[in-house]
Amino acid sequence: MRAEIKKIEEMMEGAEYVTDPAIATSVHLAMTLRKPLLIEGHAGVGKTEVAKVMARMLETNLIRLQCYEGLDAAQALYEWNYPKQILHIKLEETTDHTLAQKEAAIFSEPFLIRRPLLQAISQDSRPPVLLIDEIDRCDQEFEAFLLEVLAEYQVTIPEIGTVKATVPPYVILTSNRSRELSDALRRRCLYLWIDFPGFDKEVRIVVRKVPGVNERLARQISRFMETLRTVRLSKVPGVAETLDWAQALSSLHADHLDEDLVAETLGCVLKDADDMKRFKRELGSGGLKRFVPVEE
């Protein structure tokens, strides 16, 4: 394995992120090729975490743009501080400044609200990590706009001029696949798919993140989750759920799983009434053994 990738793996582990070669390789390439990295995967597998860890690794700022339906350029890029402008005009009414002077005053830096995208490209020190979270939630129009910004890393504000990034930021995009993203955006990005962790990786995550859990319980939890994800559920629990659950079990001072304990703490893992019912039916027919084989 290439030393740089090894190092990234170690740094990610050092930053409390349990990683694997696929993630480390993608992060390595995103940093060296300087291309945006699109991360897809089920909810709660740690997509957003990659950006946070990257920022910690690079000792730089994390700038986050949370996408939602209806997000537009004004909220993502920049906006003039209208209330402040109006107030300023009112206060200036009695002064004898010319119109041009007044205009120049209200369309200047102090009246500009920098939104995440502008922030990300106008950093003058080290390049920040720009996290564009849940890109699938924004509208297609915004996606096209984003594409433009990502291609040039520059923004033109008519009243001020063009802002161009001296060093382009590291860009991480995440998607839960609630909507198909455009091909153009996909082409512009490197791609990483984070699947649910395998058994060993999940054990490592639990042991690392929830100190109160012993190895045996961690293995039982991971085995349980592995089996549970094969049951047809409408909300398949992710790693976040595993950790919540492990945390709950740890605070109950549990050292192994039993049926009562599972029934009491199930709410940490399953968050849908139908899923609960389905699970209880499975548990009724196969017992806990179906989920956690005896040897563990």
Next chain:
Amino acid sequence: MAAPRDLLTATLHFGRMLRGAGLQPTVSELMDAVRALTMVDLMDRREVYLALRTVLATRVEEFPAFDRCFDAFWKFHAEEGQGLEGLAPSLPTLPPEEEPASAPGAAESKQARVALEAWEETGGEDEEPLEVPGVSAHEVLMDQDFSTFPVEDLDEVARLTVLIARRLARRVSRRRRPTRRAGVLDLRRSIRANMMKGEIIELRRRERRRRKVRLVLLCDVSGSMDLYSRFLLQFLYALQNVFGRVETFTFATRLTRVTDHLKGPSYRLALKRLTEVRDFSGGTRIGDSLQEFNRTWGYLVDRHTIVLLLSDGWDTGEPEVLATEMLALKRRAGRVIWLNPLLGNPSYEPLTRGMAAALPLVDHFAAAHNLASLRDLASHLIIR
């Protein structure tokens, strides 16, 4: 693995293999791939694989095809002394696709379904003369498989289909109006509109434009599928004012565009005409038909388009062709829905090779074998 100066040649060859398998790497991506390869250990198979996949794949659905190509690619380069020319002939002998591990994601919009499920209670105000006796008989009809109706009842069921569709269409349009929000405050425009007034008096709001969804129907008319195709068509055409445009194709061994046939004044007659365009040469070539569709009619599909494919998945062609074409379709379409009437049978498992190859690339997999399933389908005909 090739020496650095051969890296470019090797990558370009790999790119060609990927194109053959349905991926679409661009030149700039291939250039990035070459750069990526200089940053990894070329003797480490896994690392080369991960690097190339990161750069050249654009969605998880492409991974199986990518893996197949990479296996062939790596095998070729691992055997020393072979020239790069040998790469091209090895293309057609790619190992067959393995069984896909994951079923299609079933996260569907629950709200829409709940709203539509209530159609029966609220739809009582328009009593069109229906010759379906009694409510309970009506219930039975809803769940009965189309193929099990006696021939003399089919007309009646068809009328019921249209009736359900009309009610659904009305519901959809009614549902839209009250939920239309006031929109986000548009300060830019508010300021502009009030320039002359000195104060902000009149607020301007903006609203997001909504586009109507377009439908493309690809209906298998071979053998038993013909009947189901007709009901689906009947249903969707009655719903059609909800959609921006409906394009219809039929296929068995080849693809036929029937949109214009269905435009006639008499719908019933038009449906009968469908039989005339049918070919009886036997067998279904879904992959080939899709290929023809993508090649000739691909421009009809964009991200505001839902593609509905109705077929039992018995493909006599190569499953790789089907997988490749499904991928191409998925890449373009807003949503791909596969309707398989056999799914109405509880013991049915989608194990045919064609079905298995196509399933991972489908957004929604449903039955469409009876009235109830058609009604449920309506809630999936949205692109969020």
